[in-house]
């Protein structure tokens with residue numbers, strides 16, 4: 001069978017599976033409201049897996065049915081999708097449609113935005129083709145499920161603007177960084193694409209505190225919580241939090257909001273939040289209202305440098321977005337610092353939560369096999385989004401996004417043993433480790 005036949009057949013099979021699982025809950029792209037199952041909760045695992053296969057196969061089908069020159073032109077002009085989304089976010093098109101009673105003509109929108117009607121039309125028509133907004137009659141627009149999220153108050157528009165403004169600009173520094181003999185191997189954000197383009201010698205985070213960075217800082221403060229909210233449902237749902245024991249230690253916890261969300265869903269858990277001293281007031285702010293739990297020890301906030309031996313004995317050590325900031329040997333040093341505590345509780349698990357960069361291997365014998373059947377199971381969902389996110393975080397924040405195998409290698413060199421991969425119904429995932437037997441640990445540990 002040809003690739004075309006295989007793709008069409010598989011899409012039909014997986015499509016039936018999604019329909020059978022969701023029954024009458026079939027979603028929409030027209031109404032200005034979320035599809036609860038996919039946008040606010042998580043679809044049943046069976047439906048999610050079938051959806052992933054359909055997405056992978058549809059992407060491959062589109063590549064197959066697109067002439068080469070059209071494919072390349074589409075890819076090299078895809079930045080204009082970013083340009084258009086930036087326009088919609090900045091001009092608050094979603095709000096203007098809502099304020100106009102849920103529907104607006106192009107002329108009304110152009111007037112309300114004080115801009116050129118033809119230019120705005122080019123953006124709106126392009127976005128409608130990408131299923132963000134819907135054109136219900138010639139030059140008459142409404143919000144659909146995706147554009148509705150861009151309304152004020154959600155944080156989505158601010159996150160879009162981080163990427164469509166500073167992220168977009170910083171992207172131009174990626175290739176020069178890759179070609180620079182001095183900086184090509186650097187993961188330090190102060191030497192990365194962002195710093196190159198903005199002409200600074202600091203990473204993006206310290207830059208937020210400068211007068212020039214204040215506007216990005218404002219967008220970050222609203223947009224990043226929105227971004228975190230995407231992964232939080234899978235974080236609290238797609239790990240067997242009830243099976244690990246009673247104490248979770250969040251190492252390098254940041255504001256602590258992620259682990260608080262886990263605690264809310266699994267109230268029996270005691271949580272220990274660890275970060276450096278400057279973060280403690282921020283963590284305390286997150287846990288305002290939980291003073292009683294802090295008194296009983298159910299919630300403990302600790303100053304801890306993760307480059308020093310772990311003293312808190314817990315059942316799970318949760319590290320989210322920590323190892324991505326460092327080179328392999330430094331990441332391994334952080335994980336190895338857990339060993340003294342793991343020795344005291346050898347059943348404890350170490351959970352490394354990151355973007356798990358996907359791969360799509362096509363060998364000569366699988367050239368006609370649909371993409372969905374070639375996707376390895378131990379990697380993030382939404383592979384295309386994961387790749388985009390992975391590049392965008394490295395462009396803006398530096399660091400190193402890794403594959404499943406890369407992360408397992410780091411764990412093993414830290415004296416841990418891989419125990420399980422947890423595929424989240426999301427573009428992040430978790431690699432679970434435990435203490436390796438003494439004989440399998442590197443001799444220095």
Ligand SMILES: C[S@@+](CC[C@H](N)C(=O)[O-])C[C@H]1O[C@@H](n2cnc3c(N)ncnc32)[C@H](O)[C@@H]1O
Nearest residue numbers: 252253254275276279304305306307320321322
């Ligand atoms: C990328 S953030 C991740 C935060 C959090 N885990 C999350 O997912 O939102 C890394 C965190 O590690 C903290 N950190 C940096 N160096 C540290 C160190 N040596 N010891 C402990 N925490 C550290 C930072 O303050 C920051 O909160």
